[in-house]
Amino acid sequence: MTGNLNGMAEDLYLGIKDLPIVSPHGHCDPGWFATDAPFPNPAELLVIPDHYVFRMLYSQGIPLSELGVGEEGRKKDPRAVFRTFAEHWHLFLGTPSRIWMNYVLHETLGVSEELSSRTADLIYDKIAEKLAQPDFRPRALFDRFGIEVLATTDSALDTLTQHQDIRASGWGRRVVPTFRPDGVLDGADPEFVQNLNKLAELTGCDLDSYDGYLNALRMRRAYFIQLGCTATDHGIERVQTEWLEDPDALYQRLRRREGTEQDAHRFYGHMLIEMAQMSVDDGLTMQIHAGSKRNTNHAVMRDFGRDKGADIPIAMDWVTGLEALLNRVGNSAELRIILFTLDEGTYARELAPMAGHWPCLRIGPPWWFHDSPAGIARYFDQVVETAGYYNLAGFNDDTRAFLSIPARHDLWRRGVAIHLAEQVSRGYFCRDSAEYVARLLAVDLAKLVYGLQS
Numbered sequence: 001m002t003g004n005l006n007g008m009a010e011d012l013y014l015g016i017k018d019l020p021i022v023s024p025h026g027h028c029d030p031g032w033f034a035t036d037a038p039f040p041n042p043a044e045l046l047v048i049p050d051h052y053v054f055r056m057l058y059s060q061g062i063p064l065s066e067l068g069v070g071e072e073g074r075k076k077d078p079r080a081v082f083r084t085f086a087e088h089w090h091l092f093l094g095t096p097s098r099i100w101m102n103y104v105l106h107e108t109l110g111v112s113e114e115l116s117s118r119t120a121d122l123i124y125d126k127i128a129e130k131l132a133q134p135d136f137r138p139r140a141l142f143d144r145f146g147i148e149v150l151a152t153t154d155s156a157l158d159t160l161t162q163h164q165d166i167r168a169s170g171w172g173r174r175v176v177p178t179f180r181p182d183g184v185l186d187g188a189d190p191e192f193v194q195n196l197n198k199l200a201e202l203t204g205c206d207l208d209s210y211d212g213y214l215n216a217l218r219m220r221r222a223y224f225i226q227l228g229c230t231a232t233d234h235g236i237e238r239v240q241t242e243w244l245e246d247p248d249a250l251y252q253r254l255r256r257r258e259g260t261e262q263d264a265h266r267f268y269g270h271m272l273i274e275m276a277q278m279s280v281d282d283g284l285t286m287q288i289h290a291g292s293k294r295n296t297n298h299a300v301m302r303d304f305g306r307d308k309g310a311d312i313p314i315a316m317d318w319v320t321g322l323e324a325l326l327n328r329v330g331n332s333a334e335l336r337i338i339l340f341t342l343d344e345g346t347y348a349r350e351l352a353p354m355a356g357h358w359p360c361l362r363i364g365p366p367w368w369f370h371d372s373p374a375g376i377a378r379y380f381d382q383v384v385e386t387a388g389y390y391n392l393a394g395f396n397d398d399t400r401a402f403l404s405i406p407a408r409h410d411l412w413r414r415g416v417a418i419h420l421a422e423q424v425s426r427g428y429f430c431r432d433s434a435e436y437v438a439r440l441l442a443v444d445l446a447k448l449v450y451g452l453q454s
Helices: 007-016 030-035 042-046 053-059 078-087 094-109 121-131 137-144 163-167 192-203 210-226 248-255 261-282 298-304 323-329 343-357 373-387 402-425 433-450
Strands: 022-024 147-153 232-236 287-288 339-342 359-362
Touching: 007 433, 022 339, 022 402, 022 433, 030 137, 042 078, 042 121, 053 078, 053 094, 053 287, 078 121, 078 433, 094 402, 137 147, 137 402, 192 210, 192 248, 210 248, 210 261, 232 261, 261 287, 261 323, 339 343, 343 359, 343 373, 373 402, 402 433
Parallel strands: 022 147, 232 287, 287 339, 339 359
Antiparallel strands: none
């Protein structure tokens, strides 16, 4: 469906809507494709793991336990959880979550009824029936969605057994890992020392020395690459890079649990540069997701744990924060660093000028709170005039919700078509150029920047 698109925007959209999906960054579980087991009930699939869903409901006073979250929530009847969601479906009016969920219900799951308290049980039963069918198992949906490649996000300490199982199964589809080393770089992580011990066990390296620590990280990166990895990912609150002449001193203090919070920040800032230097050597694209103050609701954190919808965007200083990193490796045309921000004010002020100069930088698509029709439009308006299109990274869905992947890519492709049609209507370039750029933004830039061409 083309919705309210018309004229050139509709034509451009129709030219890209059925292109293969390249999903170079996301949080899907590789176990889904390793085992190809049926998805669980509708609540566990669509409601319980989706922080976009339960944060909105929580904001209206609905306890997380009523939504199947936490120890008490796990005791809830999944049908009751789905009913609660359906009864409050009106709360999502105006949000991208509503767009994505409507797409999943109607296009993917074939539900014709509108979600409401009256239809909750009927829709629950229809979805449950579909999930029991072979055509709705993970691998079948992977093919139906037209996914060319899908990247998961995996701890540096992950054995990647499920990725090995996918390869050994003979399925033949491309699901690749992404190297996420935060747990062994961030000295402020409460489990930093335990994580270092696990890193030593996995690699056989002696981590008593800083050089041994670096060797262990190189070994893990090489192992990920063997299983198809093309990128790293770093999720940090604020960007603060610094080259340390004697990193071993800080490393040893952190290993002894004697380091301060400032020591941890300085060490992590140094390690971001080390990661960039390793990327120059091994070719992995580096992703930096920054600007989120995590777990701001202390009561929710205490009772339900991390990542329960209380993460809030904060202001960023990319220019100062990346200065040390860029002046060490930023002139390398072989390096690719993709920057993702939740501080939209930095798009035009900092990120577009930076990506428009430094050979290594690319700007990631609108992320998290800004992955929406209006957010996509604002993004193009703020970055293109300074950075152009070729300093962008295309699109990634960055989701745990596998069934929403086609919806998210469809929303992006609509935004691309609307933006490019406006550019042509203003006489900035011709229709042929718009058609070429549309494909770049839909598929080709992501493949190029993430090294996924083969």
